[in-house]
Amino acid sequence: xxxxxxxxxxxxxxxxxxxxxxxxxxxxxxxxxxxxxxxxxxxxxxxxxxxxxxxxxxxxxxxxxxxxxxxxxxxxxxxxxxxxxxxxxxxxxxxxxxxxxxxxxxxxxxxxxxxxxxxxxxxxxxxxxxxxxxxxxxxxxxxxxxxxxxxxxxxxxxxxxxxxxxxxxxxxxxxxxxxxxxxxxxxxxxxxxxxxxxxxxxxxxxxxxxxxxxxxxxxxxxxxxxxxxxxxxxxxxxxxxxxxxxxxxxxxxxxxxxxxxxxxxxxxxxxxxxxxxxxxxxxxxxxxxxxxxxxxxxxxxxxxxxxxxxxxxxxxxxxxxxxxxxxxxxxxxxxxxxxxxxxxxxxxxxxxxxxxxxxxxxxxxxxxxxxxxxxxxxxxxxxxxxxxxxxxxxxxxxxxxxxxxxxxxxxxxxxxxxxxxxxx
Amino acid sequence: xxxxxxxxxxxxxxxxxxxxxxxxxxxxxxxxxxxxxxxxxxxxxxxxxxxxxxxxxxxxxxxxxxxxxxxxxxxxxxxxxxxxxxxxxxxxxxxxxxxxxxxxxxxxxxxxxxxxxxxxxxxxxxxxxxxxxxxxxxxxxxxxxxxxxxxxxxxxxxxxxxxxxxxxxxxxxxxxxxxxxxxxxxxxxxxxxxxxxxxxxxxxxxxxxxxxxxxxxxxxxxxxxxxxxxxxxxxxxxxxxxxxxxxxxxxxxxxxxxxxxxxxx
Numbered sequence: 272x273x274x275x276x277x278x279x280x281x282x283x284x285x286x287x288x289x290x291x292x293x294x295x296x297x298x299x300x301x302x303x304x305x306x307x308x309x310x311x312x313x314x315x316x317x318x319x320x321x322x323x324x325x326x327x328x329x330x331x332x333x334x335x336x337x338x339x340x341x342x343x344x345x346x347x348x349x350x351x352x353x354x355x356x357x358x359x360x361x362x363x364x365x366x367x368x369x370x371x372x373x374x375x376x377x378x379x380x381x382x383x384x385x386x387x388x389x390x391x392x393x394x395x396x397x398x399x400x401x402x403x404x405x406x407x408x409x410x411x412x413x414x415x416x417x418x419x420x421x422x423x424x425x426x427x428x429x430x431x432x433x434x435x436x437x438x439x440x441x442x443x444x445x446x447x448x449x450x451x452x453x454x455x456x457x458x459x460x461x462x463x464x465x466x467x468x469x470x471x472x473x474x475x476x477x478x479x480x481x482x483x484x485x486x487x488x489x490x491x492x493x494x495x496x497x498x499x500x501x502x503x504x505x506x507x508x509x510x511x512x513x514x515x516x517x518x519x520x521x522x523x524x525x526x527x528x529x530x531x532x533x534x535x536x537x538x539x540x541x542x543x544x545x546x547x548x549x550x551x552x553x554x555x556x557x558x559x560x561x562x563x564x565x566x567x568x569x570x571x572x573x574x575x576x577x578x579x580x581x582x583x584x585x586x587x588x589x590x591x592x593x594x595x596x597x598x599x600x601x602x603x604x605x606x607x608x609x610x611x612x613x614x615x616x617x618x619x620x621x622x623x624x625x626x627x628x629x630x631x632x633x634x635x636x637x638x639x640x641x642x643x644x645x646x647x648x649x650x651x652x653x654x655x656x657x658x659x660x661x662x663x664x665x666x667x668x669x670x671x672x673x674x675x676x677x678x679x680x681x682x683x684x685x686x687x688x689x690x691x692x693x694x695x
Numbered sequence: 696x697x698x699x700x701x702x703x704x705x706x707x708x709x710x711x712x713x714x715x716x717x718x719x720x721x722x723x724x725x726x727x728x729x730x731x732x733x734x735x736x737x738x739x740x741x742x743x744x745x746x747x748x749x750x751x752x753x754x755x756x757x758x759x760x761x762x763x764x765x766x767x768x769x770x771x772x773x774x775x776x777x778x779x780x781x782x783x784x785x786x787x788x789x790x791x792x793x794x795x796x797x798x799x800x801x802x803x804x805x806x807x808x809x810x811x812x813x814x815x816x817x818x819x820x821x822x823x824x825x826x827x828x829x830x831x832x833x834x835x836x837x838x839x840x841x842x843x844x845x846x847x848x849x850x851x852x853x854x855x856x857x858x859x860x861x862x863x864x865x866x867x868x869x870x871x872x873x874x875x876x877x878x879x880x881x882x883x884x885x886x887x888x889x890x891x892x893x894x895x896x897x898x899x900x901x902x903x904x905x906x907x908x909x910x911x912x913x914x915x916x917x918x919x920x921x922x923x924x925x926x927x928x929x930x931x932x933x934x935x936x937x938x939x940x941x942x943x944x945x946x947x948x949x950x951x952x953x954x955x956x957x958x959x960x
Contacts, residue, residue, distance in 0.1 A: 278896050281770055284732075285887045320888030569942055 273602050279369050286373040289318060294377045301380060301507035302653065304499065307460060308384040308507055309418045315385070316415040325413045328353045329405075337402035345527075348397035348405065350389065353413070365605040368550035372601070375554025379657035380507030382554070383664075386547050387456035387508075388412065392419025395465050399484055399526040408463055408486050417462035422452035422513050429454075430670050431690070433482060437515060439468040445519050446470075448485065448493075452513040454664075459499045459511040462489045466513060470530060484526045493518035504656030542615075544665030545622045549604060552625035552661055553597045555654045559636040560590045562651050566640050577639070586635050593628040600625055616678040619671040626661035626668060633658045696753040696847070696871075697809040700744040701800055701830075702737040702772055704765040705820040706730070721926045722790075733768040736815025740877040742884040743845055744813050745776035751847055753810070754778040758803050760788060760796065766900060774887035774895035785904040787912055792920035797829035799915060802908035804834065809872065811853070816841050816876040827876035838874040839867055843881035856881075 275283060293314070300306035316322050332348045339346045351364075367390075374382035389412070396409040396419075411417040428435040437450025448468050458464070463486065470481035487494050497512035522528050564587055567578035577583045600621040607613040633655025637644035644651055662668045670689065677687045686694040706713060706729040716725040733741070744755045757772045757780040759765050769780045781803045788799060804812060812834065817824035824840075831838030843864065844856035851871055856864040858878045869875075887895070905912065910919075917923055932938060937953075939946045954960045 277766070277770065278892060280767065281774060281887065281892045281895070282889060284767070284771065285774070285892065289886050318886050318888075320890050324888070324890035324893075571942055 290377040364608040371550035372554040375551040376558040384508040391421035420457035420461035422455040422466045437468040438471040448518040459509040549625035552629035619674040623671040629658035701814040703734040740813040774891035780900040790917040795919040812874040831874035840876040842875040
């Protein structure tokens with residue numbers, strides 16, 4: 272349970288040199304915005320053959336769904352199924368963790384954009400879309416021809432994500448979308464946009480629950496994006512706003528092509544974002560520890576190697592404790608997903624702990640290296656800035672705690688609201 | 696064109712933190728802290744084999760001498776495009792020298808009916824650089840070493856470029872079946888694709904023990920060797936050598952001073 276399978280070990284072995292040579296050499300250009308992250312994704316796909324691996328299973332999935340649709344049965348698709356290679360074969364969730372971990376050792380930004388492209392945008396279309404929609408929108412995403420993004424957060428709806436105010440007003444056989452999204456990974460350069468909007472039929476009570484994902488394409492009239500935002504970290508991953516100004520779409524751009532609750536879907540996608548965080552934290556922590564140990568052995572002060580000082584030993588030992596815990600959490604989570612025994616509280620606890628640990632380890636790595644650690648040339652400086660996002664994106668650490676408490680109280684029959692007090 | 700490519704698993708010396716310590720027997724090194732990789736030159740040999748297969752068809756068989764841990768480098772070669780593999784594994788194979796090693800490889804290769812055998816030109820751990828040549832001798836086929844370029848002339852002939860001093864290429868024509876010991880740098884070894892890795896786990900690695908090789912115990916290991924390795928030792932620091940210590944900034948400054956003092960720069 273706590274070891275990688277031979278296959279995953281090979282994948283890690285194939286990824287490590289690529290990340291350390293190819294990806295590492297491009298990190299500066301990526302961070303400076305000189306190299307589009309999608310170009311790197313295409314390179315990554317070319318090297319590891321992701322699109323060619325997924326093309327066959329994706330085609331099968333479309334055919335299967337189309338057949339079922341003709342029979343009047345709705346079936347959901349998933350990335351797991353694609354990666355499994357055959358219909359109904361799930362993959363080891365550890366595969367996604369190993370990829371996210373290895374990428375995050377070098378560029379958490381790349382891992383973030385890659386995750387938003389495939390895991391958020393691609394997965395939502397597979398899971399929610401009809402066979403036609405998968406063919407039109409998911410195929411180019413999984414072929415790395417078009418970049419995807421996924422937009423839920425709004426300027427006034429962050430932690431309170433479902434308080435979103437973007438509306439879709441039915442007008443004949445069309446919807447008219449208005450509103451804006453913010454902090455959306457990949458949005459500035461995306462070709463395909465998933466945006467959540469609330470159906471507005473003027474009936475406040477019913478409308479509240481009707482939050483649906485729509486799929487839009489760059490170039491659609493009324494759809495525009497802001498410039499990449501200037502961020503503390505994750506600078507290699509473009510983040511931005513999406514503006515919807517009287518965007519007219521047909522039913523064929525409502526994922527699933529019919530109105531049914533989309534809130535659960537958004538929650539599931541949020542869960543996948545939450546699950547990726549510990550794997551990214553694992554990569555950041557592992558690299559920070561590697562760099563710290565190396566530095567502590569090489570660097571001499573007062574005539575001794577740093578590692579001889581007990582205050583330094585304290586730092587690297589504590590970093591290792593975090594690494595051990597986060598690694599175990601990742602293995603545990605993969606096991607729970609494999610066994611179908613995942614729980615919200617465990618996923619929230621893992622994200623809360625792993626993201627805080629990544630920030631702490633990063634800060635300690637900088638401290639251990641002193642002035643050198645504070646310099647951009649040291650990789651730990653960037654990793655630490657990147658780590659902070661893990662405490663915010665995909666649900667803040669505070670929301671994770673509230674979710675845990677809510678679950679604990681629910682076990683005793685008390686239903687709590689995330690807004691405080693009892694759920695009404 | 697059916698190709699056999701021989702691969703060896705060696706300690707990852709690209710890791711600057713890898714320190715070599717002689718073990719208690721004095722005839723080996725402590726491997727407990729090492730991570731292992733495919734021998735660098737063998738990696739280029741694997742790539743050359745796959746490039747030839749992609750262009751001219753046929754199959755690539757990976758051959759290795761090693762324990763179960765060596766499956767990792769074998770599977771990686773299979774993931775890149777190898778079709779099958781043979782691993783020679785028996786306690787009696789330990790301490791095989793160049794000749795005994797070549798004899799073992801021959802036992803696995805002789806019945807495969809291949810047109811071409813590729814090896815790396817040298818192993819990064821023992822640095823003998825002789826296994827390929829000894830193997831060619833035993834297989835009674837012509838060989839070329841330090842090969843950087845391979846072109847197929849026709850069904851029976853290859854044109855190979857051997858790298859000489861100063862990067863000079865010596866072009867030779869060689870009849871198949873033959874053996875080429877591949878030099879690094881002639882191609883660009885690929886990364887194994889995810890699909891290839893998945894498929895590799897389904898490919899067979901045939902394991903051959905002493906009995907399966909058809910060799911006798913006195914033909915392998917130490918008793919089958921003409922050269923016996925007796926002991927490793929760490930070289931003593933000579934009087935004329937000055938070991939420069941310190942962090943990179945200090946050592947480079949000291950080195951620069953020495954070079955200046957001696958009027959070398």
